[in-house]
Amino acid sequence: MSRELYFMQEAIKIGIEGMNNNAGGPFGCVIVQGDTIVGKGCNKVISTNDPTAHAEVSAIRDACKNLNTFQLNDCEVYTSCEPCPMCLGAIYWARPKKIYYANNRQDAANIGFDDSLIYDEINTSLENRKIPISCIGREDALKMFDEWSKKQDKTEY
Amino acid sequence: MSRELYFMQEAIKIGIEGMNNNAGGPFGCVIVQGDTIVGKGCNKVISTNDPTAHAEVSAIRDACKNLNTFQLNDCEVYTSCEPCPMCLGAIYWARPKKIYYANNRQDAANIGFDDSLIYDEINTSLENRKIPISCIGREDALKMFDEWSKKQDKTEY
Numbered sequence: 164m165s166r167e168l169y170f171m172q173e174a175i176k177i178g179i180e181g182m183n184n185n186a187g188g189p190f191g192c193v194i195v196q197g198d199t200i201v202g203k204g205c206n207k208v209i210s211t212n213d214p215t216a217h218a219e220v221s222a223i224r225d226a227c228k229n230l231n232t233f234q235l236n237d238c239e240v241y242t243s244c245e246p247c248p249m250c251l252g253a254i255y256w257a258r259p260k261k262i263y264y265a266n267n268r269q270d271a272a273n274i275g276f277d278d279s280l281i282y283d284e285i286n287t288s289l290e291n292r293k294i295p296i297s298c299i300g301r302e303d304a305l306k307m308f309d310e311w312s313k314k315q316d317k318t319e320y
Numbered sequence: 321m322s323r324e325l326y327f328m329q330e331a332i333k334i335g336i337e338g339m340n341n342n343a344g345g346p347f348g349c350v351i352v353q354g355d356t357i358v359g360k361g362c363n364k365v366i367s368t369n370d371p372t373a374h375a376e377v378s379a380i381r382d383a384c385k386n387l388n389t390f391q392l393n394d395c396e397v398y399t400s401c402e403p404c405p406m407c408l409g410a411i412y413w414a415r416p417k418k419i420y421y422a423n424n425r426q427d428a429a430n431i432g433f434d435d436s437l438i439y440d441e442i443n444t445s446l447e448n449r450k451i452p453i454s455c456i457g458r459e460d461a462l463k464m465f466d467e468w469s470k471k472q473d474k475t476e477y
Contacts, residue, residue, distance in 0.1 A: 171457035249409025265461030300328035304422030
């Protein structure tokens with residue numbers, strides 16, 4: 164068995180455990196650095212009442228905590244399903260070097276986990292979104308951005 | 321002052337506090353149900369080493385914890401900046417009824433917070449992504465999905 168398949172099977176195992184424990188849906192993820200699993204997570208939306216607790220977000224948070232960093236540059240992500248837009252965003256902010264997935268988004272839709280609405284909405288102009296979105300208070304918020312630009316002791320990221 | 325502007329200014333205040341405390345970047349968010357703030361959060365990427373700890377994700381997690389639910393159907397999201405793809409995804413999973421934002425994505429890019437790469441990548445075919453992404457182990461992962469479909473005691477969401 165290739166190392167990649169080994170790590171994917173670990174991700175799937177974690178997903179199965181989470182599903183059987185009623186943590187959430189059938190999704191697992193591991194983060195690998197070199198040949199070591201440095202973070203792992205399953206979907207915990209139901210058990211933690213946290214809609215952001217997808218497997219990838221959980222695994223990224225775990226890996227970052229374990230490695231004491233908010234960047235996973237030299238890591239690989241093994242996720243048992245193609246990431247939804249939220250998780251893809253989380254992965255890009257964490258900046259790993261490679262992503263492996265097993266089930267694809269159509270497989271997920273086939274069992275009732277359909278993220279095509281979110282993919283579509285990201286490409287829809289703000290005026291035509293299904294959840295209405297409006298701009299308000301930009302003048303005040305720009306002052307905060309201006310303060311950030313001038314801030315001397317900031318950590319850029 | 322309108323109630324909408326009031327709540328947006330609360331979101332901005334939380335962003336300023338977080339920035340001044342070096343929690344993270346200049347971003348704040350509140351979740352409102354009726355006329356009550358039920359969740360709030362600032363960007364905490366730096367202070368918590370969590371790349372997913374954007375203001376919106378933090379506020380959604382806080383509101384869901386406080387309301388003991390993973391759905392924010394009757395709530396409004398007030399975020400001091402237009403959501404990045406990760407946060408937009410998180411908002412859509414939480415399903416609030418309306419989103420207000422202040423600074424827009426171009427304002428954010430102007431001070432170094434550029435999420436256009438992620439927006440672009442979501443629309444790029446898997447073969448052409450900047451972070452390579454490959455399918456592996458789908459056969460095993462499909463078995464897990466099949467188990468989910470047959471599972472009797474699951475909570476659908």
